[in-house]
Amino acid sequence: MAEINEIIKPENLVYAKSxxxxxxxxSYCPGCTHGVVHKLIAEVIEEMDIQEKTIGVCxxxxxxxxxxxxxxxxxxxxxxxxxxxxTAVARxxxxxxxxxxxxxxxxxxxxxxxxxxxxxxxxxMVVIFINNxxxxxxGGQMAPTTLEGMPTSTSPYGRDIKMTGHPLxxxxxxxxxxxxxxxxxxxxxxxxSVRKCKKAIRKAFDNVAAKKGTSFIEVVSTCSSGWKLSPVxxxxxxxxxxxxxxxxxxxxxx
Amino acid sequence: xxxxxxxxxVDDEKCKGCSLCVVACPQKVISLAKEVxxxxxxxxxxxxxxxxxxxxxxxxxxxxxxxxxxxxxSQVEA
Amino acid sequence: xAEYRLMKGNEVIAEAAIRFGCDGYFGYPITPQSEIMExxxxxKPWEETGMVVLQAESEVAAINMVYGGAACGKKVLTSSSxxxxxxxxxxxxxxxxxxxxxxxxxxxxxxxxxxxIQPAQSDYFQAVKGGGHGDYRLIVLAPASVxxxxxxxxxxxxxxxxxRNPVMILSDGVIGQMMEKVQLGDFKPxxxxxxxxxxxxxxxxxxxxxxxxxxxxxxxxxxxxxQEKFNHKLTAKYKTISENEVRFEEISCEDAxxxxxxxxxxxxxxxxxxxxxxxxxxxxxxxxxxxxxxYPTKKIQSMLSKLKGILAVEMSAGQMVEDVRLAVEGKxxxxxxxxxxxxxxxxxxxxxxxxxxxxxxx
Numbered sequence: 001m002a003e004i005n006e007i008i009k010p011e012n013l014v015y016a017k018s019x020x021x022x023x024x025x026x027s028y029c030p031g032c033t034h035g036v037v038h039k040l041i042a043e044v045i046e047e048m049d050i051q052e053k054t055i056g057v058c059x060x061x062x063x064x065x066x067x068x069x070x071x072x073x074x075x076x077x078x079x080x081x082x083x084x085x086x087t088a089v090a091r092x093x094x095x096x097x098x099x100x101x102x103x104x105x106x107x108x109x110x111x112x113x114x115x116x117x118x119x120x121x122x123x124x125m126v127v128i129f130i131n132n133x134x135x136x137x138x139g140g141q142m143a144p145t146t147l148e149g150m151p152t153s154t155s156p157y158g159r160d161i162k163m164t165g166h167p168l169x170x171x172x173x174x175x176x177x178x179x180x181x182x183x184x185x186x187x188x189x190x191x192x193s194v195r196k197c198k199k200a201i202r203k204a205f206d207n208v209a210a211k212k213g214t215s216f217i218e219v220v221s222t223c224s225s226g227w228k229l230s231p232v233x234x235x236x237x238x239x240x241x242x243x244x245x246x247x248x249x250x251x252x253x254x
Numbered sequence: 255x256x257x258x259x260x261x262x263x264v265d266d267e268k269c270k271g272c273s274l275c276v277v278a279c280p281q282k283v284i285s286l287a288k289e290v291x292x293x294x295x296x297x298x299x300x301x302x303x304x305x306x307x308x309x310x311x312x313x314x315x316x317x318x319x320x321x322x323x324x325x326x327x328s329q330v331e332a
Numbered sequence: 333x334a335e336y337r338l339m340k341g342n343e344v345i346a347e348a349a350i351r352f353g354c355d356g357y358f359g360y361p362i363t364p365q366s367e368i369m370e371x372x373x374x375x376k377p378w379e380e381t382g383m384v385v386l387q388a389e390s391e392v393a394a395i396n397m398v399y400g401g402a403a404c405g406k407k408v409l410t411s412s413s414x415x416x417x418x419x420x421x422x423x424x425x426x427x428x429x430x431x432x433x434x435x436x437x438x439x440x441x442x443x444x445x446x447x448x449i450q451p452a453q454s455d456y457f458q459a460v461k462g463g464g465h466g467d468y469r470l471i472v473l474a475p476a477s478v479x480x481x482x483x484x485x486x487x488x489x490x491x492x493x494x495x496r497n498p499v500m501i502l503s504d505g506v507i508g509q510m511m512e513k514v515q516l517g518d519f520k521p522x523x524x525x526x527x528x529x530x531x532x533x534x535x536x537x538x539x540x541x542x543x544x545x546x547x548x549x550x551x552x553x554x555x556x557x558x559q560e561k562f563n564h565k566l567t568a569k570y571k572t573i574s575e576n577e578v579r580f581e582e583i584s585c586e587d588a589x590x591x592x593x594x595x596x597x598x599x600x601x602x603x604x605x606x607x608x609x610x611x612x613x614x615x616x617x618x619x620x621x622x623x624x625x626x627y628p629t630k631k632i633q634s635m636l637s638k639l640k641g642i643l644a645v646e647m648s649a650g651q652m653v654e655d656v657r658l659a660v661e662g663k664x665x666x667x668x669x670x671x672x673x674x675x676x677x678x679x680x681x682x683x684x685x686x687x688x689x690x691x692x693x694x
Contacts, residue, residue: 004303007261007324014260015310015323019565026318029270030295035317052539067548073537075403076550078426081396084388088400088408089537090354091384096539114396117389191278191311224272231272 009085018042020051024068031231033221034063034130036188040198041099041128042070055098057086059106063138066101080111086125097208100127104145105135108170115174122179122213126204129171129216132223133242140226144168147245152177152226167245171218175251182207182215183252187243189222189235212254220246258325260308262300265320269297275312275321281305284312335516341481344514345411345437346371348485349383351626353522355406356384358397360396362416363449365439369411381522391416392599395423395436402432403549405528405536409440411437411503411583414455415446415652417463424498427465429551431535433492435485436470437501439508450674451505453596456651459502460625467563471499471577472624474595478512480622486517495573496535502624504647506597506676570626579622579629584610588617591635592682592691593656594645595621602645604679609686616686624652632659641665641690645682648672665693 020042028034043053051072058066060079077085082100089098100118107115107129115127134152135196137143142152142159147167149158159167175183182204186197197219204215220242222234229237262284269291275298276284285301298321300306308325339347345368350584359369369387377383384401401408412420417438427434438459442452456513459472467575473484473493481503488499523531529538540546553559581599584593584606593624594600599620609616619635621628641664644653653668660666669685671677 003259004300007259007308007326008263011323012308012324012326013322014308014325015313015321017319017322021319027266028317030270030317031274032317035319036315039317039319042488053543055537055539064552067546067550071540071546073540073547074326074549075400075537076548076552078396078422078432081392081399081423084393084396085400085403087386088356088358088397088406089395089404091386091397092406092408093404094400113389114393117393136266189274189315191309194314211607231274232277235274235277 009015010051018046020046020071021138022069022071026069027065028062029225031222031224031234032062033132033188036194037067037128037130037197037219038066040188040194041203043198044202045072047202048205048209050097050205053095053097055089055093055096057082057100058099059090059108061101061103063101063103063130064137080106080109081114082106083111083114083123083127087118087123088120090124094124097205099128101128102130102249103136104129104131104133105143108144108168115170116177119174120177120179120212124208124211125214126208127214127216128201130216130221131218131246132221132226134223134226134227136223140223147241162249169246171216171251180214180216180252181212181254184250185218185220185246185248186215187220187238188249189238219244220248258307260306260323260325261303262306262312263299263322263324266297266299267291268318268320269295270318271295271297271315274315274317278311278315279306280309280311336513337516338511339478339514340367340410340501341478342367342439342509343371344478344482345485346375347516348482349409350375350377350381351517351519352486352489352685353381353407353520354383354409354489355522356385356401356408358388358394358401358408358410360388360391360394360416362413364441364451364508365411365413365437368437379602383522387515391419392423395420397433399427399430399432402427402434403430403537404486405532405538407523409435409437413439414443415512417455417458421464424470425468426551427498427517427674428470429466431496432498432549433489433496435488435492435499435619437503438503440502442672447528448674449505451597451647451676452672452674453504453598453647454600454651454672455502455646456624456646459500460627468566469625471573472502474502474622474624475507476596476599476620478507481530482509482514482516485613487540493570497569497573497690504597504688527545530562555625573598574626577623578626578628578631580621580628581622583618583620585617585619585635587615588638589640589673590614590616590686591639591642592616592618592645592686593621593632593642593652594618595624595652598645598647599677601682603685605682606648608679609683613687614691627655627659629655629659632656636660636663639664641667641693643686643690644668645677646670647676660669665690
């Protein structure tokens, strides 16, 4: 143990929690991707030294409480409306860097109009889209992104596409819109994917700082509570089932 | 070859025992404790501290940002 | 020097917003109020004052843009007409719940549903009693002239920021579409960022600086006891508003034995009805509520001892009359007269209703 104490010294510090994260314990379930993505956003804000310039807009859903975890000014938007709220911030406070943070129910279902039109107008904002194929906060109901055959509390026998339509790859739609300049699909389940995801978030924030329009990052995520799997098994399930349908990589980078 | 020496510090009261760091560690340093914290979670700890290289992978994937990583710099250079 | 112009009610809303230093307008076309955004787009205030004007993809998006702008401490405005205002209700309750200031113009048309594009006053309940979910109130201003359309934009923003509460200008298709002479206000510069931080930096999302905690705009409270405490705070605010901000106009009330109570365009019809009735020897006056919330309840109560009856005249099937009855508490007869569905009552009809429903009443 003496040896460990020699290592754990300020001069040897190589990784610590971002100062842009608050000390509040995150309200998310164990292993939740929200926590990882929050951390990456905080690290990017810290690295770019834009804490004073950043305005976050958080959604309805599990991450409704994101404002408790990142030490920046926040607006909490009605369900699906974050892109409209963020539009006003981008227009009225062009000197700021605004990002909307949304889940898949929020962005791809109830807020479809708002996200499509904000991206089509090329609002100068970052959109972070957490896609875990399920409504987490309300207890694991089917989302527009739920995979075919995937059981949820409102599709207990698995999603029947004849009844409820196909899982929606909204990021592919977003990439078609001229207002977007950077559209990418990332994950955050391994050290390598976390590093890549952070690079994407950094690029998106850099783009907005350079007033390039909308940068859109989908993060294919897990919901271990909704999926009824352990966090580790959830990651395995995501790799096996989500990634073949939601293929990772840049869809657009102009 | 000089071995890189690292160590992690886990904020065990905030750890939720999700195990993502356990599987992310290439050196199999981390395990979940048999004991639980105030919230009832089996928190992560260094079960094999000698193997830690301070690579930061565990902290990278930690959703709750409860892992701080240290590394002996001189040995990194060696 | 005072500047006079002949303008439509809707057009003057746009002109007043620019002159009052409004930072942003977000809207969606709907008859009979589209001239508001059309006038703004023609005027290009972004070149003049820096005011942002944006046609949103829906009324829902527009009101949420208002939320985002108001949360930055900016003076933001939206307008619509009845069906569009229904769509905005979600955003309005969030704005009320997050205690954000803004001005919402409703140029009312007949309903329910898609209804008619003709004028009506059938959104009184929606404006005054809530509209969206939860315990909240809007400050509701009822203009009766193009001049008041102008004046209430400024008054609306003053009240909205004074109380951090949404203000609704409850107009109708008559006031929105008609042209009158209007004295325009002087140009006021938009607030600078420094002014906003000084006045509203304690709550607005102006960017977290090291000298303060981060500002969070939200209407969420998961703890019931804290939510109840917040509801008490709102209730206390509405009480303060009720004590301080009641506005009304009295016309020919000095010797009145009978009283019309009417707001907006109905009050103008009642003014002519007073002339006709007085020519017949009927001593009738008009109380015109200018604020519908807060309602001039105490004023009505103070007039009762001299009154033989009250006729509430409104272009609805009977909405404001309920607030009159709540004020009167059965002490004098109260009746309702209305034409609705886009039909505007004539002064003669109003006099006839007074005679038949109140004066000849047994």
